[in-house]
Amino acid sequence: MNDVMARIEILKLVAHPARIAILEELSKGVKCVTDLQDFIEISQSNISQHLSALRHAGVIDYFVDGRLRCYFLKNPFVLDLLGTIRKDYPAALEGPECCPVTKKGKYPGKRKN
Amino acid sequence: MNDVMARIEILKLVAHPARIAILEELSKGVKCVTDLQDFIEISQSNISQHLSALRHAGVIDYFVDGRLRCYFLKNPFVLDLLGTIRKDYPAALEGPECCPVTKKGKYPGKRKN
DNA sequence: TTATAATATTAGAGAAATAGAATATAATAG
């Protein structure tokens, strides 16, 4: 239950274009910050801020190489999410069967919209 | 690419405890608003607001049954997400191999933290 | 040492999300 809350926190973090871009880069392999700057056109300090947030949430981690920080993806849930985000899906799920029963009522069959 | 932006918008919506609760209920079957109120302890108007947001994003849809609105899950991406959120994962991904090469440097092997 | 390169931190303004309160709508029952 509380575990789901942790997952929600991570979802929130991942649900951001720049952070998705960072994470997709990292999913290909270790990258230092300068490497990331070549791929993502946002400011250095903003990249650092995103990296910091992702690290505090346990999504990524880094090695130190001199003055470089070499970041990598750590969280398997997030790796799975990244796959899901790029996956193809049918336009919509099959609608529910004709006359579904809810607690309050039994839908008679007419569809709004 | 732009498709990814749409997915990110949906991720943002899903990344909320009440909306996850609503979606998990709907993933089990059609539910009208009163049914949902029994499961989720937030105000009626707030539930309506969440349902409205989810519907505008194409995540859910509804049938009309008299004065009831019977909501159901429509978006297959979201159904997949719900599964992922409840899935078990190893604590962490295997770290990258010892001396990964980044554009700027080759990590010598020492790990921070 | 001093300069520079790589990265992080802090502060703050502006934007967006959230929830509560009050009110509106719409359908049915009486």
Place this chain on the structure above:
DNA sequence: CTATTATATTCTATTTCTCTAATATTATAA
């Protein structure tokens, strides 16, 4: 009709997020 039930909408204060700008830190190179 009128009351009631089911649900939606609007307004709004508050909180949270996001980015920019400026500055700090740290390691290496010169």
